[in-house]
Amino acid sequence: MPDCIYLHYTVPGDDFTRAGEASADLKLRLKKLGIPPEAVRKVSIALYEGEINLAIHAHGGEIDVQITDDAVCMTLSDQGPGIADIPLAMSEGYSTAPDEVRSLGFGAGMGLPNMKKYSDEFDIQSTVGVGTTIKMAVHVD
Amino acid sequence: MEQFTHSVMLDKQLCMGCINCIKRCPTEAIRVRDGKAHILKERCIDCGECIRICPHHAKKAITDPISILQNFEYTIALPPPSLYGQYNNLEEQDLLLEALLDMGFHGVFEVAKAAELVSDATRRLLQMGNIKRPVISSACPAVTKLIRVRFPQLIDHVLPLVAPIELAARLAKKDAMRKTGLAKEKIGCIFLTPCPAKVTATRAPVGSSHSEVDGAVAIKDIYPQLLASMKKITQVDYLASAGRIGLGWAESGGEAAGLVSTDSYLAADGIENVIRVLEDLEDEKYPDLEFVELNACAGGCVGGVLQVENPYIAKAKIKRMRRYVPVSKNHLSGSIPHEMLWDTDLTYEPVLELGRTRSERFARYSRMEEILGQLPGLDCGSCGAPTCAALAEDVVRGQANINDCTVLMRRRMEAVLRALGKDEGP
Known part of the structure; x- marks a missing residue:
């Protein structure tokens, strides 16, 4: 049995019609792998929020997924503007999304909080002007 | 068996083995094998899309007279x-x-x-x-x-x-x-x-x-x-x-x-x-x-x-x-x-899962990706599966062979002909 399954997705910047493709694709693969439904749901919601963030704030980015026997680990990295105040960005309802994005129903300030809420492990590293890397893991029992 | 009772069936006499139904089926529940369509019972949801699309009226509903x-x-x-x-x-x-x-x-x-x-x-x-x-x-x-x-x-x-x-x-x-x-x-x-x-x-x-x-x-x-x-x-x-x-x-x-x-x-x-x-x-x-x-x-x-x-x-x-x-x-x-009110609960039927145990599923998944890499990615349906990914999945489930891919076979044949120095057309 292979120890780990690797997947890679590229999220294009500013294209909302494509944000969600990675989470939908991953969801189907996890179902085929027989990952328990509750874990699939958590992965799917967390990754969808991440994809939206990459599209809105970071002008796109990369997603690496590792599926092992006991966890689904996702790394989202971008070379976007970075986040100056991470605790503030992590608070519910805080958003820097531009008005045109909010008018589409995005930018409610729940993206990062939801990513943290639905993942069992969450880590965010960001440098202004360099980019942001988020690591999330959802445990599979 | 009860859980996979169906009302959509195939009239083998009328089926031409074309790919209309396999491409239309929303749950990828149909395959053409040996020139005839087959319905995968565990995947069929009886939506009737195949009945709608079949140009030969070979898909039928089982109703009462x-x-x-x-x-x-x-x-x-x-x-x-x-x-x-x-x-x-x-x-x-x-x-x-x-x-x-x-x-x-x-x-x-x-x-x-x-x-x-x-x-x-x-x-x-x-x-x-x-x-x-x-x-x-x-x-x-x-x-x-x-x-x-x-x-x-x-x-x-x-x-x-x-x-x-x-x-x-x-x-x-x-x-x-x-x-x-x-x-x-x-x-x-x-x-x-x-x-x-x-x-x-x-x-x-x-x-x-x-x-x-x-x-x-x-x-x-x-x-x-x-x-x-x-x-x-x-x-x-x-x-x-x-x-x-x-x-x-x-x-x-x-x-x-x-x-x-x-x-x-x-x-x-x-x-x-x-x-x-x-x-x-x-x-x-x-x-x-x-x-x-x-x-x-x-x-x-x-x-x-x-x-x-x-x-x-x-x-x-x-x-x-x-x-x-x-x-x-x-x-x-x-x-x-x-x-x-319902008197029985709705239960999950994990028909998409690739195998019975997690190790079998992981192994089959990796093999499936490998096979998919060899397939042309045209999703033409000629093999009888709706997409290349579906064929790869059928192969790892033991229900199809990679040689069912006509494009791959043709490429191989051309390679053989070239090797024999017979690639010039008439």
Whole structure:
């Protein structure tokens, strides 16, 4: 049995019609792998929020997924503007999304909080002007 | 076996082995093998898309012939609201109901009448608030089956009420037993069905341990005889017992609009649209919705494949007829009766999983990706699977061979010819 399954997705910047493709694709693969439904749901919601963030704030980015026997680990990295105040960005309802994005129903300030809420492990590293890397893991029992 | 009972079947004589159905099937449940289509029972949701698309009419629904009436001493017709959209110049329900009696049924019970009771019960369940939001309608059996095999996280959202057809059969049979004094077995409740999914729902019900529907005759089969009876009739009785809400169930959005109590609903129709909405619901993209109505057929039940009239014309006809009827003629008195509630739970059928154990699934997955890398990615369907990914999956499941890929075979043949120095054409 292979120890780990690797997947890679590229999220294009500013294209909302494509944000969600990675989470939908991953969801189907996890179902085929027989990952328990509750874990699939958590992965799917967390990754969808991440994809939206990459599209809105970071002008796109990369997603690496590792599926092992006991966890689904996702790394989202971008070379976007970075986040100056991470605790503030992590608070519910805080958003820097531009008005045109909010008018589409995005930018409610729940993206990062939801990513943290639905993942069992969450880590965010960001440098202004360099980019942001988020690591999330959802445990599979 | 019970859980995979189906009403869509293939007429091998007529099947040409083309790829129309495999490409159209929303659950990738059909393969062409040895020149004939095969339905993968565990994946089929009886939506009827293959019946709609097959140019050779090789896909059929297994329904009952009209002669089924002879099996019972007393028969009751259960006409669905979409039936009213099949005929021209129908001003009210009575003429059609009278014609059913003329045809030989002893009684009629409109499914739309039961639908109004289901609307009432749904309203109450929404008020009670103990089902996960948004609540998803359970009226379309193809959708319920789809949720069972593909959207396990949404099972708890499905409305645990029997569908109007089942309720109509239960009420009609009780009524008839009281009126005639006959034993239950002597009474036949015959549903006039617009689609194959509803036939399956009566044979292998989901949510209930049994069905009181004793037969299902396709609307297209009863259509000519019913038309002849309608032309003959000179006098009609007041038989109609459903109002605007019940008739509204014939089209997409009708069930949701009939709730009246909430505006926070969504209605989607057409199986591809339904799948998209279910994907989004699974990701909790619409947190504020109260109710979701989903119909596998475009347009709703008027779009059922076993009917005659164009769905949109049928819709327009029913709309005209609805103008003359009261909003609703049926209400529940007291609490929701137990015969309206499910008595068995909806369970997840993990048919997508690649194997029985996790290690088998992981190993098969890796092998599947490897095979997919070798395939041309044209999704041409010539191998008999709908896509290259589906072929790769079939190979790891041991149900196909990579050499089934005609493109790959051709490439290999060309390579062999080149090696032999025979690649110049004539």
